[in-house]
Amino acid sequence: MDSRKGDTVIARDTYMNQIIPFIDTEVIKVLSGVRRSGKSMMLELIQDYLLKEGVLREQFIQINFEELKNEQYLDYHRLNTYLETEIEKKNLKTYIFLDEIQEVDSFEKVINSLRASYNDNVDIYLTGSNAKLLSGELATLLAGRYVQFEIYPFKFTEYLEGKKEIGIEKSNQEHFQSFMIEGGMPFPVLQNFSYQARVSYLTDVYSSIILKDIVERENIRDSDLLRRLLNFVLANVGRTFSANSVVRYLKNEGIKASVTTVVNYLGYAVDAYAIIPLKRFDIQGKRFLKSEEKYYVVDHGLRQAIIGRNEEDIELVLENIVLLELKARGYQVSVGKTNQYEVDFVAEKKVENGLDRKYIQVSYLLASSETREREFRSLKEIDDNFDKLVLTLDPFTSDSDGISHLNIIDWLIKE
Template structure:
């Protein structure tokens, strides 16, 4: 056990130097660092290979190299090594271990990675937290089903929860050395082709850090397939004990072909030859493991939305394309509109709380793709990727305005940048590659 711990904590050895390498800077990182100063348990959840382990080790590096924390104060446990699970499950042994190999008079920073492998992890953390003392826990898990479920019930008032998605398009651009604070008018004049090219790469292969760092389409596709297969094996089969993997994969493939469509459970069950019970079970698993996400229709009476049909999207377009089996360029595929709409959704859900995100649909089927809703302030967002330099405002906006007063609307186009007023309504036409800038519009009303 000690040998496993030593291997996982090389910075405790003499003369250790942290590796110097180009890495993707994550916007969430500074928030995580700030949380190290809080006594509450820091909980990071997200999809497999989204970068949780990397962020933990970057936090450790920052503590040692910039905060001058003694390496003996830092304990990293990755529970993929099952022999470490027995240690944390035994209160006395675990606390004695921390005391013996640590610096008892100072804060011990205890990083627990892949914590979903520890049964009753929520109760364990509650016990350790309630004991008091100089213990700061940072916990991560690839499967949020157990982590979120347990910490929600047992760690009320004792934790801060952070959700980690694959990287945003802004983070992708910054990794590529692209300035993301340039005026859009300057970009559209001089560099729109470059941004469009990078957006297409991102839409096709997504934002998983390992995929982003690879060169060559074949290598990216191979890793995306491995990520999905690992997810099915480790999260769906081994951890969630779902036995009908064939049925699960059929449903995911069906959803890949229905991206952005209404999630009609009975219709889906019939098409993929599964019972409603299993469809609902699999949808819940996909949502809780950050592979897919759902948004609800907006009504003036929000209570009605609970019983209405949601829309479904993938959290990462690269995984969607791997399941779909299609990596052709955007100008050569029949599903470009749906794919770009999914890209816009994934960028929105990475930047704002899902509770702010809705869609609007009339009884006749007219639809606004997304609504950003914060109290009485609402911004509709419609994806019209085929639009190039045309001032087309969807008719459904007029219907929506009659029911809900709005001051601003966004239409996402292929390459058109424009603003205009229509009465009291300000309409923003924005190229899809500028979606990384949309959250600034939301921040103005939050």
């Protein structure tokens, strides 16, 4: 499978392999993720797959609700009339692709009506930039009749493919150094941008996430407070903090904010897929803890554009990269806690023969025996037989006590 930007072709098989089993079923396919993460590209990939399977292009209906020419269809009655007219006119199975569907108020009524009226004569794909897409009435109307796929910016292997396609040849290590700064937002990855041009693009993306997907959608009055709060989160990815500690920080900056406001604003940013919260999991007690969460950013390139310091904060950025890779691979991820130590990530997903769980520590380099002991000790306390990994940028690695020590770049490349 490949994804196009101009003539550039990028493989996104991680997602296509998840989506293909649901093609040509009555299940509504929902692709969600942060703005500009490549959801529209995924719709193109799905169409390419269908064309290769013998489906005719005239069987497609595609609407991007952010395009001005489609403004009339933001009214759900008009949208429904248009879609039903086109379906009847085609007199063939129809594949419907609705991009950024959250722009249409009450769109769920249209989707439910199409599903009920045409059953297996329609195959419906939606994209959206807000997690609330699958809450409320849509979830109620379509309970058990939809499947969600979260789409993230390019992971490292996709980044490598993109740079190869536009003719930038470097070693994997050199590409990884660039990836830590650039991030994985598809459009700038597929351009030979200068640093400043890339920062300008990503800053605009960040601003549009804040304005369109948070401020306008949630009717936020204090957009400056929201920006300052998100900048704090970006600066502190992977660090534990509470709403109370954020309120104290803002107060020191001369800004008044309540705990409730901070909690709400963080929730809005999570709903817009701008940041990713991780709960803390007690490994021995096998339960989630109610105490402080950690937050990560959906693309570390956005962090560099807004905050800078990715190279200086390399350990935090490496954690962020590993988390995004795990999410793209379909894992549910939490922060682990043993009796007295913390495990960076506990990653789980259901597989054919049961449960795939991994315990992962991320570090820059194991430069001393003390550092090595620190990174391995929390994993040594875990007494089950699931995979235990320490990921670093050390060129030479050494396993110990059943714990695998891997180079991060090698791990990212190995599917």
